[in-house]
Amino acid sequence: MRPSCLLVRRAYASSKAICQQSRQLLTLAIETSCDDTSVALLEKHPNNSATLHFHEKITCDNREWEGVNPLSAHISHQKTLSALVKQALQKLPIQRPAIAHIGNSLLIPTQYGTETRRKPEFIAVTRGPGMRSNLNTGLDTAKGLAVAWQIPLLGVNHMQAHALTPRLVSALEIDETTGLNGDHNPAFPFLSLLVSGGHTMLVHSRDLCDHEILASSSDLAIGNLVDKAARDILPASTIKATSDVMYGRTLEEFAFPEEKPDYKYIPVFNNKGNFERLPTAYEHSLGVPFMLKPYEMEYSFSGIGAEVRRWMDSKPDMGKVERQVIAREAMRVAFEHLASRVLLALSKDDVKDVKSLVVSGGVASNQYLKHILRQVLDARGFEQMALVFPPPKLCTDNAAMIAWTGIEMYEAGWRTNLDALAINRWSIDPRAEDGGILGCGSWVREEKVLL
Structure with missing residues (x-):
């Protein structure tokens, strides 16, 4: 073991090396907002590239409840988070002996003996929105690490992290070894x-902390709808055979079992420019939700779920082929409804400078959604609009996106006080009643960190 006094003596051994080292930002991040326990180690380099040194996730087994059970998820976080943090410590980058000192290094026991590793510059953790007890598990752990290591804490908005995930992906794709500076894509606004x-x-x-909500759901979230539809449509044997409660993914696989599915989708609009209700080979069909104000910037998915239920109830002994038709129709109608508000937004003057549409969150891993959005945009004259989907593993809840958002906020000068509390409802829109990302309190502003 290297004596701590030796580390102290080396504190100022090479000011040039220390300056160079400070240009690297390393963070340990924790995500526990729902039923996924995730930990990541992310490092950003001076040329805007990034390295993901560690990223693991454990999902609570909620199959008994056929959906997320808050108590079960909380227990899962309590059981698994510490072990994931311990694993992450083994992946901390090696600290160079020439610049190692007690302020920037940790002594980590490994299978090769005690090694000197780089201490993260700060801890990032999901502060909200989410289930408060689950959030507290991660937040309390993060506070403990921040105090023990004497480094800053940064509480991250979970939905802001989803929005910024493609910028993480672009950083991971930049080659660190070239020395060429890369850009964070997509650039604001998008x-x-x-x-x-x-x-x-x-x-x-529009900017790091300015995300104006143009439309949101007045009832069900789309992921909730797809999961409910899956439980109605899928045969009982298929539900029983699933390894988790991600029924939306199972529904997509059931509807399109081919390795390379031919979606055969062409958007059809009526004379008012709205999506047309399409006939099927069966007695029933599905249409976009009825809206009292069809051009209102609002989503409503409960009607789709009710139509699916009525169709299923009409034939208790329904065969597999018809079930597959309903699955495809339910997803098509829900995804067209998503696209309809995108088209309305793109007709507004203050959105005409936007060149990219980022689609993130668990439902973004659905390839049929990706296909429908592309076809709809092209059909309405938006062929140049870039569609940005993170890889499926980064669409669902994960600590890597929390780490990246933490880095962007840290570089902008933001820190979180240790008195910060978990927030179950937390808007990303500064126009909201709670003031958005920066309206929740416990923020401290320091000078920007320039890499």
């Missing part, structure tokens, strides 16, 4: 379609 089991929001992302 549209964000945040679609998950708990949220459905169309957002105008």
